Amino acid sequence: MARFVLRRVVLLFAVLFAVTFLGFAAMNLLGDPLVNVVGVLAELDCEGIEAGTVEDTTVDAASRDCDTVAAAKAQYHLDRPVPIRYVLWLSDMATGDFGTSFQNDQPVSEVIREKLPETLILLTMAQIVSLGVAVPWGVIAAYRANRAFDRGSTVASFGLLSVPNFALGVVLLYLLALRWQIFPSAYESGSFGGLVFSLVLPAVTLGLPLAASYQRLLRTDLITTLQEDFVHMARAKGLPPMRIMFRHALRPSMFSVVTVFGVSTGALIGGSLVVEQIFGIPGIGREIVTAVVRDDFPVVLAIVMLVAVTFVVLNFLVDLLYSWLDPRVRAR
Amino acid sequence: MVEQASAPAPLLSVRDLHVRFPTERGAVNAVNGVSFDLYEGKTLAIVGESGSGKSVTAKTLMNLLPRTAQVSGEVTYDGQDVRALAAAGTKHFFGVQMTMVFQDPMTSLNPVKRVGEQIAETLRYHLGRSRSEALEEAEELLEVVGMPEPARRVSQYPHELSGGLRQRVVIAMALACQPRLLIADEPTTAVDVTVQKHLLDLLDRLRRDRGMSMILITHDLGVAHGRADDVAVMYAGRVVETADARTLFFDMRHPYTEALLRSIPRIDDPVHHRLDPIPGRPPELIDPPEACAFAPRCIYAQGDCLGGVPELSGLVGLHRFACLHPTGTERGMAAMSANRAAGVTAAGLPVADSGGGG
Ligand SMILES: Nc1ncnc2c1ncn2[C@@H]1O[C@H](COP(=O)(O)OP(=O)(O)OP(=O)(O)O)[C@@H](O)[C@H]1O
Ligand code: SF4
Ligand SMILES: [Mg+2]
Numbered sequence: 001m002a003r004f005v006l007r008r009v010v011l012l013f014a015v016l017f018a019v020t021f022l023g024f025a026a027m028n029l030l031g032d033p034l035v036n037v038v039g040v041l042a043e044l045d046c047e048g049i050e051a052g053t054v055e056d057t058t059v060d061a062a063s064r065d066c067d068t069v070a071a072a073k074a075q076y077h078l079d080r081p082v083p084i085r086y087v088l089w090l091s092d093m094a095t096g097d098f099g100t101s102f103q104n105d106q107p108v109s110e111v112i113r114e115k116l117p118e119t120l121i122l123l124t125m126a127q128i129v130s131l132g133v134a135v136p137w138g139v140i141a142a143y144r145a146n147r148a149f150d151r152g153s154t155v156a157s158f159g160l161l162s163v164p165n166f167a168l169g170v171v172l173l174y175l176l177a178l179r180w181q182i183f184p185s186a187y188e189s190g191s192f193g194g195l196v197f198s199l200v201l202p203a204v205t206l207g208l209p210l211a212a213s214y215q216r217l218l219r220t221d222l223i224t225t226l227q228e229d230f231v232h233m234a235r236a237k238g239l240p241p242m243r244i245m246f247r248h249a250l251r252p253s254m255f256s257v258v259t260v261f262g263v264s265t266g267a268l269i270g271g272s273l274v275v276e277q278i279f280g281i282p283g284i285g286r287e288i289v290t291a292v293v294r295d296d297f298p299v300v301l302a303i304v305m306l307v308a309v310t311f312v313v314l315n316f317l318v319d320l321l322y323s324w325l326d327p328r329v330r331a332r
Numbered sequence: 333m334v335e336q337a338s339a340p341a342p343l344l345s346v347r348d349l350h351v352r353f354p355t356e357r358g359a360v361n362a363v364n365g366v367s368f369d370l371y372e373g374k375t376l377a378i379v380g381e382s383g384s385g386k387s388v389t390a391k392t393l394m395n396l397l398p399r400t401a402q403v404s405g406e407v408t409y410d411g412q413d414v415r416a417l418a419a420a421g422t423k424h425f426f427g428v429q430m431t432m433v434f435q436d437p438m439t440s441l442n443p444v445k446r447v448g449e450q451i452a453e454t455l456r457y458h459l460g461r462s463r464s465e466a467l468e469e470a471e472e473l474l475e476v477v478g479m480p481e482p483a484r485r486v487s488q489y490p491h492e493l494s495g496g497l498r499q500r501v502v503i504a505m506a507l508a509c510q511p512r513l514l515i516a517d518e519p520t521t522a523v524d525v526t527v528q529k530h531l532l533d534l535l536d537r538l539r540r541d542r543g544m545s546m547i548l549i550t551h552d553l554g555v556a557h558g559r560a561d562d563v564a565v566m567y568a569g570r571v572v573e574t575a576d577a578r579t580l581f582f583d584m585r586h587p588y589t590e591a592l593l594r595s596i597p598r599i600d601d602p603v604h605h606r607l608d609p610i611p612g613r614p615p616e617l618i619d620p621p622e623a624c625a626f627a628p629r630c631i632y633a634q635g636d637c638l639g640g641v642p643e644l645s646g647l648v649g650l651h652r653f654a655c656l657h658p659t660g661t662e663r664g665m666a667a668m669s670a671n672r673a674a675g676v677t678a679a680g681l682p683v684a685d686s687g688g689g690g
Contacts, residue, residue, distance in 0.1 A: 011497065024427070071606050182548075229439040235453045239429025247640050326444050329488045 004323060004330050012316045013044065019308045020093070021299065024086050027076070027289040035070045037297045038102075043064050049113050054138075075298065076101040093305070098297035105290070108302045116306075118187075119276070119283035122199050122206070123268055125263070129207030130214055134257070135248055137211065138218030139245055145223050157212035165271045169278040175200060187281045202279045206271050210264055214257050221253035257277075261317035269307055341411065342369035343545050344393070344430075344513060349405035351388050351569075356493045358618040362388040364569040366405075367648055370513070370562075375539065375546040377556035377577070379592065380566035383614045384547045387435075389517050389566070393547075396430050399634070407422050409513070421558065429457050429508045430513035436522045437498035439538075441490040447474075448486025454508045473504040478534060496527035503531070507538060514539065517549045532559060553589075554596045557581060568615050568625035571644060575651035585651070585658035587630045611681065630658045632667040633677040 027036050034042040046066040048054030054179060072078070076099075078084045092099070098108035141150040160168075177185035188198040225231065227247055233245045272285035291299035323329040351363035355383070363385045370376045378386050390396050393407055395418035395469040402486040407414040411429060427533035434440040442450055449472055452466035461469065467486060474529060476502040490498055499519060506514060516535060518530040536559050539546050548560060553611050556563050556577065563581075573586035584590055612629040623638040630637070634657055642654040657667035671683045 046591070081682060126489060227398075229434050230442040232391075232501070233432075233434060233440045233505070234442070235396055236394050236426060236432040237457075237510075238423075239453070239457055240421070240423070242424060243457070248442050248445070252442070328491050 015312050039295050098302040101299050103294050108298050115284045115287045123148045125203035128208035130210035133211035134214030138215045141219045142222035160209050160212035165274050172201050202275045205275050217256040223247045225253045262315040265314050273280050343372045344370040345408045347406040351544045352402040366571050373543050374561040377548045377560035377563045381614050383620040384566040385569040399553050418564045424458050428509045431511045432515040437502050451505045458509045468523045468633050477504045495523045515547045517587045553592050574655040579651050585653040586634050586655045588626050608641050627679040631683050633679045634667050635678045
């Protein structure tokens with residue numbers, strides 16, 4: 001077991017290295033890094049402006065823009081050779097220095113620290129909702145496979161999967177928040193309880209379609225597992241159906257769900273961009289939209305790296321989860 | 333309907349059992365009117381080739397068939413209707429009164445649970461043992477079934493054990509609650525030949541020690557020999573011959589039984605036939621013709637064999653067989669000579685003029 005974990009940890013670092021390298025390469029090796037980072041501002045002849053030899057068309061703005069260009073050069077070590085640039089950039093990130101937002105001169109790490117908790121809570125709640133709905137749903141559907149409930153849930157889950165996030169969000173918001181006023185319509189940060197409560201609708205919006213796909217996978221795997229000899233054996237032992245379901249069949253049937261659980265985080269983060277807009281949640285999703293619109297490269301890069309790393313770490317955890325689900329994995 | 337032949341009530345009684353599976357290609361008639369009795373402390377061997385309906389019969393008794401299966405007939409255990417008990421979800425019946433061991437020990441243990449837990453689980457559910465008591469008992473049971481180092485095994489996973497050891501675990505699991513009836517469905521087919529005998533002898537010893545009744549399912553008549561009190565030979569979902577073991581081995585009437593006996597490789601073969609595989613393959617179970625199912629492979633087959641399905645003769649509990657030209661009778665001898673003279677049976681099977689006879 002220790003060796004298994006060790007191998008996975010080594011792999012984790014290899015993948016993290018690859019992800020950061022790709023991020024770095026995209027910025028530094030595809031075209032002019034300065035253009036990649038500051039866009040059109042790269043064309044400003046800041047030295048000329050400073051020396052007064054070039055006409056400064058928009059005096060105020062341009063000198064500020066020149067500050068931005070200078071900041072970018074310093075932040076990404078653009079005056080150093082590429083390999084050194086990478087090492088410096090990595091060590092900056094490793095120490096939590098993600099640079100400074102071009103937009104409001106706030107350190108990016110601070111921006112993230114402010115916005116991340118909301119999004120993390122939202123995503124966690126969304127996964128809890130999806131698993132909480134999918135497991136009982138899948139179990140009941142598989143227990144009476146091809147009966148009325150199962151057929152109904154096939155239709156329902158395809159329905160849920162085909163409704164876009166924003167539509168589901170708007171409908172839920174309208175019905176449950178505005179019409180019947182069960183949930184708050186706006187984000188509340190007063191207390192943790194209030195925060196969680198106000199995130200219920202967004203979490204359901206994100207989680208329900210996911211629950212539908214989990215349910216499909218779980219149902220299919222369960223039906224296969226239920227035909228296994230060891231399930232027959234458990235029945236021959238006289239154990240009641242639901243006990244067999246939860247103690248024998250469920251765990252070996254979780255592989256697809258767990259795999260998709262890891263992968264779906266990407267989709268969830270994508271979904272959170274939309275959902276945070278609809279429900280006015282000041283999280284990472286909304287932040288990245290704003291940052292992209294305003295060309296705030298340090299923030300965009302940091303968030304993209306963060307998402308990539310989260311994705312990798314989560315899938316690492318999924319790998320560990322496999323070995324818990326099936327002891328045979330450890331032996332491999 | 334057939335009447336019972338002897339006085340004491342059987343532990344398990346099966347009457348006119350039919351099982352059909354609707355499939356896209358048509359209904360599979362897997363079991364077609366099986367009847368037998370099993371008395372307390374006795375062993376009944378059900379013998380037949382692959383596909384003859386042995387497992388389906390066993391699964392019907394244990395209520396393990398898929399929901400699509402259409403079942404009719406009666407199964408009574410100790411005077412109670414088993415299918416009604418199952419439908420009512422009666423607790424502590426399966427596993428405590430009757431239980432089953434499956435063919436493949438590689439797949440009949442849950443791969444993600446420790447061996448000890450899988451045994452303990454039954455004890456906890458049926459007998460209300462605490463976790464630690466149950467685990468202790470599991471260890472004792474492993475010792476009873478001859479598991480080496482039982483203390484270490486309880487915390488191992490199935491994949492860490494060999495096939496033979498796994499089957500011991502399965503047997504320990506089945507025996508945990510001291511069932512009165514054990515159905516063993518080809519319990520040794522999937523394990524090494526050297527392990528087979530050990531396991532069969534173990535089962536036999538445990539059955540004797542505990543006064544248990546057993547249904548021993550096998551495709552190998554040799555396995556039944558010396559271990560079964562009664563034998564039922566199945567073909568195409570029917571019992572074609574059934575008798576006490578001695579009669580069946582030494583005075584069989586059905587050509588299929590005879591053919592089965594010739595096909596087993598045994599040095600101490602009681603009948604000293606040479607080894608002969610049965611020609612042809614088992615019949616289709618979808619839309620079977622109204623004829624003796626064995627006719628295409630039977631060297632005795634006559635025209636009347638193709639005219640209808642032969643009935644099983646006599647009373648339940650006595651020597652019964654379903655054949656119009658039984659081995660070892662005058663009719664059988666006549667049929668055999670006629671076929672030899674013609675060089676072919678009524679069903680078109682070529683017969684050599686020489687060759688061993690009854
Ligand atoms: N669920 C099912 N649906 C359709 N047909 C089935 C089903 N289960 C069994 N059968 C068919 O019923 C017939 C009898 O099967 P069964 O498993 O009882 O054979 P068996 O005598 O146990 O053979 P083996 O020695 O191979 O185990 C076979 O032809 C099989 O294909
Ligand atoms: S002799 Fe006729 S009835 Fe008897 S087994 Fe052969 S074919 Fe069937
Ligand atoms: Mg079988």
